[in-house]
Each structure stands twice: as structure tokens, then as C-alpha cells.
Amino acid sequence: MSLLPIIEYPDPHLRERAAEVDPALLAQPAFQKRLDDMFETMYEAPGIGLAAPQVDVLERFMIVDVSEERGQPLVFVNPVIRKRSEALRAHQEGCLSIPGIYAEVTRADGIEVEALDRHGKAFTMRVDGLLATCIQHEVDHLDGKLFIDYLSPLKRSMALKKLAKLRKRG
Numbered sequence: 445m446s447l448l449p450i451i452e453y454p455d456p457h458l459r460e461r462a463a464e465v466d467p468a469l470l471a472q473p474a475f476q477k478r479l480d481d482m483f484e485t486m487y488e489a490p491g492i493g494l495a496a497p498q499v500d501v502l503e504r505f506m507i508v509d510v511s512e513e514r515g516q517p518l519v520f521v522n523p524v525i526r527k528r529s530e531a532l533r534a535h536q537e538g539c540l541s542i543p544g545i546y547a548e549v550t551r552a553d554g555i556e557v558e559a560l561d562r563h564g565k566a567f568t569m570r571v572d573g574l575l576a577t578c579i580q581h582e583v584d585h586l587d588g589k590l591f592i593d594y595l596s597p598l599k600r601s602m603a604l605k606k607l608a609k610l611r612k613r614g
């Protein structure tokens with residue numbers, strides 16, 4: 445396995461809509477290796493989710509593991525969020541593509557998501573809490589959306605100033 449470079453804001457590739465994955469490609473060793481490399485990259489970072497566009501692959505798949513012991517790896521290929529609860533949940537979010545910046549974002553507390561697993565098998569999951577927050581954040585990446593887009597203009601400009609400062613410091 446190998447670590448993949450994570451692209452960072454404001455890389456324009458983070459703003460593109462990723463393409464559907466052809467399920468026939470899932471069986472290819474190259475696709476499976478890319479998933480393994482993404483897990484290694486996410487665990488090393490460390491992060492709880494990583495979408496393919498963040499490693500500059502403009503395709504609709506992503507990985508998630510919100511467990512404490514980092515032992516519940518989930519793969520979502522061509523995910524679609526079918527339902528969102530009316531109940532909301534606020535969470536202090538961060539993003540491996542916007543390192544060092546955290547801000548509260550409010551999203552649906554519960555969701556129903558459909559996707560293919562890494563072997564191309566379709567599944568539906570109903571989840572809530574941190575896992576639902578994380579899945580919504582990662583699906584946004586597949587649509588070129590970032591968590592800072594949810595902030596008020598003032599909070600966003602403060603976050604981006606802080607990012608510039610952090611980068612200057614190296």
C-alpha cells in the first residue's frame with residue numbers, strides 16, 4: 445500500500461462533480477488497490493472519511509471509518525442519499541483538504557444512503573449521528589461541495605484567513 449497525496453483547497457478539482465463509477469471496474473486490481481491506498485492515507489492523516497476527489501480521482505466513491513478503534517472501514521461507490529431526517533445535528537467539522545480549519549456545520553441527524561460496496565454489491569444503510577454527518581460531508585465532495593460552503597460569509601472569510609495564516613507558518 446502507499447500513501448496518496450491529498451489535494452487541498454482551493455484546488456479546482458475539489459469543485460468538480462465527480463463521474464459515476466462503472467461497476468465493471470470494481471473487480472480490477474487497480475481499483476481495489478486504490479481503495480486500500482485511500483484507507484492507509486485516511487488512517488495516517490488521521491481522518492474519518494476520504495472521498496476520491498480528495499486524492500484527485502474525479503469518480504463517485506468514498507471511504508469512511510468513524511470507529512474509535514479504526515476497525516470499521518466502509519466503502520461507498522456511487523452513493524445516493526435517499527432520505528434525510530428533519531432532526532438536525534450540529535458538528536464541529538474539519539476536512540483533510542482544508543487542514544487546520546474546524547467549524548460547526550448543521551446537517552440532517554439521520555440519513556438513508558444507497559451505494560455499492562467495494563465488490564459491487566448494492567446496499568442500503570440507515571444511520572445517524574457522527575456516521576451520518578461524515579457520509580453527508582463525503583457525498584458533498586463528490587458534488588464539488590466543501591463544508592466551508594455552509595458557513596456564513598463572515599465565518600467563511602475568517603476560516604480562510606486562518607488557513608492562509610497556517611500555511612504561511614508552514
Ligand SMILES: [Zn+2]
Nearest residue numbers: 538539540541
Ligand atoms: Zn472533507
